[in-house]
């Protein structure tokens with residue numbers, strides 16, 4: 001049984017890194033963001049609640065996140081373990097989580113704010129077919145046009161420099177107490193999030209003592 005928490009700012013690649021780990025070691029990827037998105041898309045009661053909160057311009061509060069995670073973990077479909085992403089959100093939750101689930105390791109993907117800005121602000125989206133682009137890593141063939149449907153690409157509404165600064169501040173504020181608590185328990189593994197994704201995956205496996213990544 002392997003029980004991991006992954007932490008990293010938006011754009012750090014933690015979704016991709018979690019998936020690579022989960023595929024190989026049969027772990028369940030528990031992403032709080034994905035769970036909420038699923039509920040919104042499927043029009044559940046929780047989805048309606050989340051929609052109302054976001055329509056009012058507010059953030060989903062920590063208690064709601066906690067109840068969703070608890071319910072998800074209670075499904076007990078994780079025979080070989082899990083990688084949890086987006087939780088815990090404060091020191092109290094981290095304490096509870098450590099004690100109840102006996103976490104093996106916290107993978108902390110580190111990415112300097114400047115690199116986050118570079119990555120996030122280069123994202124583009126096709127409003128017509130939904131295809132994602134990135135002007136650094138995944139450029140469209142013709143500048144500013146969708147490869148699939150030819151529509152003009154746009155920036156996501158929440159990818160403005162101002163919105164990103166607010167998210168970065170919020171991330172650091174929320175993450176600091178959680179990381180400090182995990183550090184006191186000596187479970188944190190810091191991994192540099194800047195190299196190519198295969199190298200990052202290898203670094204994660206090395207520090208966790210897992211078999212090598214074969215790409």
Ligand SMILES: [Zn+2]
Nearest residue numbers: 126129146149
């Ligand atoms: Zn398109």
